[in-house]
Amino acid sequence: MASGEGIQKSPTGIEGFDELTLGGLPTGRPTLVCGSAGCGKTLFASTFLIHGAREQSEPGVFVTFEERPSEIVANVASLGFDLDGLIEDGRILIEHITIDASQVAEIGDFDLEGLFLRLELAIDQIGAKRIVLDTVESLFSAFTNQAILRAEIRRLFDWLKDKGVTAVITGERGDGTLTRQGLEEYVSDCVILLDHRVANQVSTRRMRIVKYRGTAHGTNEYPFLIDEDGFSVLPVSGLSLDHHVYDERISTGVPDLDAMLDGGGFFRGSSILLSGVAGSGKSSIAAAFADAACARGETALYFSFEESAQQAVRNMRSIGIDLGRWIEAGLLHHVAARPTFYSLEMHLAIMLREISRRRPRLVVLDPISAFIDSGDPLEVQAMLLRIVDFLKVEGITGVFTHLASSADLIETEAGLSSLMDAWILLLNREASGEFNRELYLLKARGIAHSNQVREFLMSEAGLRLLPPYVGEGVALTGAARRAEENRERRNEASRRDEALRRQREVDHRRRRALAQIEALQAEIEADEAELDALVRSEDDYARQAVSDASGMVEARKGR
């Protein structure tokens, strides 16, 4: 194996943990996992061991001082691990060491060489590279001579190091100290503290790397989760800052809204806030976003903090959006959780984990305001900042809905506006005895967009945005708009009638004039004909007169 580059690390197979520690636990060294009862120490240790046996071809020994081997097998079976199979293959060995203090009398000096011999036997039997000791506290309760125990525990850690096995030793948390004896943390190369805290009746599991000799590590507390997928640590910070920047535009799923955005929708990877009062159509637009993403063949992830998946599918069907088919096709994942179900950071952690696993192109959080009540505003803002950042880094389009408490409120409690690339404001305004939904594009970074307040209609045919009636210095919506439009229509009709009438009148006059022109023309022609005739007869007369005169002259000469 490569050396020189710091210490070797053994992956634990615990989601998130290996990333956090840049590789896992220190290879060939003892790690202490401490915490109070029920915080997941044994699960951490089992996952480490099973991962080693299954994925890393590193056989492991599970030394249990408390639970019976059959109980351990049953416990991990519920997480989908076939421990029996691994035991049969000789890749895992469970060594059950029981010490019943009531049966044992201590007389004089002793040591734990028997334990060492048994560990050695077990390690050599399967060629173990990993070992778990769960939990060493049991030894302290079994023997009364604590001075010997302390010396022996110290020797045990050294011995494990000499053996070169990667060890996980679990320990109960003491009062004000990491462990009851205040000893193990000093002799371990790596100390991991698991914690289980309850605040506002919501419990959160947290993990902290207290110490890790010879390597850099995050010192923060990280939430972790134990669920059907086992143990996963959820690192929520330490993200790189190279954002993807997309020029590609994606449809909002509402053609009229796309049209307001210079024709093409929002930029991929942008964060879009939909804020509005109750019933203003936030979820519907969010669903339209998801629908459009799935229609493009992309995957979408919908986190709902109010509705279940079935509810959302049914409700969205009423506005012509069929989310059910996308869920069936595996393109849309709907994750529903009550805000109070987890603590804030746990929610964040779960969301980040889901996003990392499913790798969607679009994520909807509906609504983010659900968190505002469940925590300190600063924490909420920090959490949302993290998720927005995370989505940005991953180039995932984020759609966030926010329930505004007042219609006039053009600000969000969590101070989100600066985080968002686009902000769609949904209004539900009362005018002349009716509420009308309106939509306004408050902000859309980098996109020329309409400044109009549009009327927002939801029907079986889908979502539509109607241009408002604009006239006499006001924009009108709803019945007022329709009334105004009707009045306009009536005005228009009468104006059209009037125009027609005038046209006909003019036409008539024109035709009459034309007729007159025709008559006069005829008159002129008649006059001209008469004049012609007169001229001709005058000429004849003149010619006759001349010839008559010359005839007279001839006659007078008498020739």
Add this chain to the structure above:
Amino acid sequence: MSQEPLRPIRLTLYVAGQTPKSLAAIRNLERICEEHFPGRYAVEVVDLRTAPHLAREHNIVAIPTLVRELPSPMRKLIGDLSDTEKVLVSLSVNEA
């Protein structure tokens, strides 16, 4: 002390190699047995270093460990058996 009806005592002493503790335990046990249970005891010394699987079989953790196989119930003593009184009390073979 030895007026009781003589019941056979079978003891197993688990040690690990020739460590001072192990040797002390062997010495102490032999002395105690000779003094207090002459003729009715049987001691087997098991060196776990040569047979470590026996540690697993008999669930031995501490060294030295003395196991009273007979009379039953089984009892375990750990340590170098340096306190004779305590050993006798713990073995409690003189009680009914």
